[in-house]
Amino acid sequence: MKINTILQGDCVEELKKIPDNSIDLIFADPPYNMQLKNALYRPNNTKVDGVYDEWDKFSSFAEYDEFCAAWLKECKRVLKDTGSIWVIGSYHNIFRIGNIMLNTGFWILNDVTWYKTNPMPNFLGKRFTNATETLLWCSKGENYKKYTFNHKLMKKYNGDKQMTSVWQIGLCIGEERLKGDDGKKAHSTQKPEELLKRVILSTTKQNDIVLDPFFGTGTTGAVAKKLKRNYLGIEKESEYISFAKKRIDSIKTFFPEADWQEEEKQKQDRISFELLLKEQIIKAGEILYTNKSYNAEACVLADGKLEYNNQVGSIHKIGTIIQQSPSCNGWKFWYITRN
Known part of the structure; x- marks a missing residue:
């Protein structure tokens, strides 16, 4: 052409x-x-x-x-x-x-x-x-x-x-x-x-x-x-x-x-919650906590999901249920205690 x-x-x-x-x-x-x-x-x-x-x-x-x-x-x-x-x-x-x-x-x-x-x-x-x-x-x-x-x-x-x-x-x-x-x-x-x-x-x-x-x-x-x-x-x-x-x-x-050229977006390594379990940084059965505003807790399951009040989902999904909001960044929402 x-x-x-x-x-x-x-x-x-x-x-x-x-x-x-x-x-x-x-x-x-x-x-x-x-x-x-x-x-x-x-x-x-x-x-x-x-x-x-x-x-x-x-x-x-x-x-x-x-x-x-x-x-x-x-x-x-x-x-x-x-x-x-x-x-x-x-x-x-x-x-x-x-x-x-x-x-x-x-x-x-x-x-x-x-x-x-x-x-x-x-x-x-x-x-x-x-x-x-x-x-x-x-x-x-x-x-x-x-x-x-x-x-x-x-x-x-x-x-x-x-x-x-x-x-x-x-x-x-x-x-x-x-x-x-x-x-x-x-x-x-x-x-x-x-x-x-x-x-x-x-x-x-x-x-x-x-x-x-x-x-x-x-x-x-x-x-x-x-x-x-x-x-x-x-x-x-x-x-x-x-x-x-x-x-x-x-x-x-x-x-x-x-x-002029558009700046290339910097790719960042992403870590899955499941990887934390695989590396045993977090273990199945441990409890995750929210801040005092919500005062809730959820149990970590073996597949990397959370259980909260008989509801099962990702750290993000359970966060939206507790917050009653359309979205939630589970990484910032949940806490874990360590001695």
Whole structure:
């Protein structure tokens, strides 16, 4: 499979050409199906630069749902068992997509709110100003637990504070916003690099492959390159591909965070209560005691379990019974006397 390239064509058909279990991360920014039927105008009668592109138009919700089910099915197939997927959307589509993702077997890990610090005003004054979009971050399924999440790395990135699921990031403006020779936006929904930076930095390792099936003008590819990750894009429109290639080819420097790596968790040796009996540190028949708050005692059985008031269980289970709590750390709960 060729990487660091853009495949031109329909996303579903191009996804079918990608091998099974070959992608580490997917970021998808699909059409929002905004259903804009008429142009919007500001109070000064100038036209709002909204999303009027043909690729955002579907004949019905059923057609849109069928389209999303098709590309999500292929995304699940190409995603590694250790991988994850992000899908971004607005109130127009994210709830439909979330339902389809669950029906496809994905498991939602987080819903991240992108809070736009500079949202477009509501010119008609008939609704609240829409200042957010939602990102769904999902593993391949409920039992796929080995996905990448760089918790400590993101804490470092966030000024030594745990990063929350609300991201305050401005819309893509200024020099970052790609424009054509006519001065108009190259793409109506170009995402800010900071958004993709957080997505890729948090859920990939260096040299991982990041797939974007709706590549547009290449924000995902540009950020992946700056973070020393590989990318694979799928895009239908030739004009967008031209912008994306020029943008990515011009990158000569990396983000400082490109070489950051998640600290490996230190594995600690674990000792079982049964081992204490085997080594005769504690013997069957001995009595364990609680503190004065509970004033209870239990007998150690030969199999390492405890007996308390005709109930048998582990040091943790009997502790929960005495405490009347959902959990208990038996190692800290029980005491034993020694001469």
